[in-house]
Amino acid sequence: MRSDWIISGCGHVAIFVAGFVTLASSKPNMDMSNLVPVIIVTDNDVSRAALGQMNAPNQNKPKPLADKIDVQKQVEQVAPKAAPKPEIKTDTGPPKPQEKPPEQKPDPKPEPKAAEKPDKKEPQFKPDKIADLLKKDEKQKPREEKQTQQSPKYDASEIAQLLDHRDPRRELTSGSALNQEASLGAPNAAPDAQLSQDEFSAFKQRLSACWSPPPGVDSNTNIYVQLRVLFRPDGSLAQPPVVVAGSASPLGPAFAESAKRALLQCQPFTMLKPEHYPQWRDVTVNFSPREMLN
Amino acid sequence: MSSSSLELVSLFWHAHWIVKLVMAGLLVTSVWVWAIALNKTRLFARIRKAGDRFEQAFWSGEQSFEELYKTFARADGHSTDALFVAAWEEWKRSIEAHVRSLAGLQTRIEKKMNVTIAREIEHMERRLLVLATVGSAGPFVGLFGTVAGIMSSFQSIAASQNTSLAVVAPGIAEALFATAIGLVAAIPATIFYNKFTVEVNRQAQRLEGFADEFSAILSRQIDERG
Numbered sequence: 001m002r003s004d005w006i007i008s009g010c011g012h013v014a015i016f017v018a019g020f021v022t023l024a025s026s027k028p029n030m031d032m033s034n035l036v037p038v039i040i041v042t043d044n045d046v047s048r049a050a051l052g053q054m055n056a057p058n059q060n061k062p063k064p065l066a067d068k069i070d071v072q073k074q075v076e077q078v079a080p081k082a083a084p085k086p087e088i089k090t091d092t093g094p095p096k097p098q099e100k101p102p103e104q105k106p107d108p109k110p111e112p113k114a115a116e117k118p119d120k121k122e123p124q125f126k127p128d129k130i131a132d133l134l135k136k137d138e139k140q141k142p143r144e145e146k147q148t149q150q151s152p153k154y155d156a157s158e159i160a161q162l163l164d165h166r167d168p169r170r171e172l173t174s175g176s177a178l179n180q181e182a183s184l185g186a187p188n189a190a191p192d193a194q195l196s197q198d199e200f201s202a203f204k205q206r207l208s209a210c211w212s213p214p215p216g217v218d219s220n221t222n223i224y225v226q227l228r229v230l231f232r233p234d235g236s237l238a239q240p241p242v243v244v245a246g247s248a249s250p251l252g253p254a255f256a257e258s259a260k261r262a263l264l265q266c267q268p269f270t271m272l273k274p275e276h277y278p279q280w281r282d283v284t285v286n287f288s289p290r291e292m293l294n
Numbered sequence: 295m296s297s298s299s300l301e302l303v304s305l306f307w308h309a310h311w312i313v314k315l316v317m318a319g320l321l322v323t324s325v326w327v328w329a330i331a332l333n334k335t336r337l338f339a340r341i342r343k344a345g346d347r348f349e350q351a352f353w354s355g356e357q358s359f360e361e362l363y364k365t366f367a368r369a370d371g372h373s374t375d376a377l378f379v380a381a382w383e384e385w386k387r388s389i390e391a392h393v394r395s396l397a398g399l400q401t402r403i404e405k406k407m408n409v410t411i412a413r414e415i416e417h418m419e420r421r422l423l424v425l426a427t428v429g430s431a432g433p434f435v436g437l438f439g440t441v442a443g444i445m446s447s448f449q450s451i452a453a454s455q456n457t458s459l460a461v462v463a464p465g466i467a468e469a470l471f472a473t474a475i476g477l478v479a480a481i482p483a484t485i486f487y488n489k490f491t492v493e494v495n496r497q498a499q500r501l502e503g504f505a506d507e508f509s510a511i512l513s514r515q516i517d518e519r520g
């Protein structure tokens with residue numbers, strides 16, 4: 001039993017050493033180029049995207065009409081299709097020929113004549129005149145044929161061509177599918193200047209690095225100031241920051257001054273990306289020692 | 295190798311003491327399980343070989359029972375040979391003592407063989423209970439270590455007031471290591487337990503079959519003498 005213990009213990013040690021070696025050789029695979037940047041998209045971002053973009057082309061021209069597009073044929077149902085088709089032919093058939101006729105008027109006269117003549121003669125019915133009548137009918141027939149040839153041809157195949165062959169159940173394509181361009185958004189939507197998480201935290205870091213607290217202010221001081229900052233696209237300040245709000249404190253003015261100084265000294269803030277300029281053009285920065293000194 | 299392996303070792307040493315205890319205990323258990331497995335594998339191989347050798351000699355009929363007894367008495371076997379030796383000892387003792395009635399001899403031999411079978415099975419089953427216990431309780435012990443480790447790492451997160459992955463990950467990794475060791479110990483234990491249980495049953499059947507056959511032979515001899 002002791003030899004078994006020794007063998008087992010040696011085996012475990014060997015396996016663990018081997019495991020450490022393989023772990024050590026496989027571990028340093030921290031290639032920065034393989035890192036995928038993760039951006040957290042909140043519902044707030046989505047709703048702000050609906051506000052539109054500043055640089056979208058102005059489109060006051062009417063959007064193209066959303067016509068019926070005959071593509072969505074997946075919704076075919078087998079059962080109801082058989083019934084409606086013959087109805088469409090019979091309903092739309094008669095009116096169509098009427099569009100053409102006005103120029104080539106079919107003579108309605110010959111037919112009533114042909115009909116009236118036998119009617120008048122029928123009361124005085126004479127069997128020997130049937131043959132005459134038949135002969136007269138034969139004479140009339142060629143005339144009638146000629147007239148029917150002149151009248152618009154009623155051709156079933158032509159009607160089929162005139163019919164709308166598109167699926168009657170095709171769906172309307174909405175305007176958004178046809179107009180896939182950025183919209184300007186609502187004209188009076190508030191420009192909610194909220195930066196993306198990365199840029200915002202980088203901006204805050206830079207600020208806290210630049211900021212030196214005035215005497216009497218440390219990380220536990222409960223004080224804050226809100227500064228409205230207008231930026232230029234290059235990240236520098238367009239004008240000195242303006243105090244919007246602040247806590248009532250004897251340290252307040254000195255604190256606000258130090259915050260303004262930090263902003264002015266550290267410009268330009270290059271971590272704010274130009275492509276997001278509309279979002280950080282006009283920013284209200286919350287300044288508090290608790291955030292800045294941590 | 296050195297830096298990362300040292301990192302792993304230091305990870306172990308930085309762990310909470312409960313986690314450390316669990317991991318050390320499970321490591322020792324794993325070593326124990328494999329020691330038992332090696333021991334039992336060798337034992338069963340020996341038993342099978344000894345049984346095969348004896349039965350071949352027994353059924354070949356080349357040797358008398360007395361000669362067989364002399365050959366195998368010193369072998370200290372744990373299979374059918376031990377059974378034969380025990381039964382033949384009893385037979386010899388009864389015959390040499392000139393017992394009047396041979397009626398009780400049959401019963402005595404059978405009892406003797408039953409006792410031997412029980413002893414041999416007990417010998418084969420020894421320490422299998424350890425395998426069963428490790429197999430069933432090992433993962434739970436590892437899980438306990440993990441829970442304790444995650445609890446302590448969450449406490450340290452709360453203390454440092456930082457939720458970044460770099461703070462959370464090492465504690466959780468070291469805690470999960472406890473479960474890993476528990477599984478590493480438990481999986482072979484379960485497999486070996488099943489294997490050895492089947493083996494013990496097979497050997498027990500072999501012993502009982504031989505005991506029945508041998509007692510039939512002896513009872514015929516008794517009847518011939520009586």
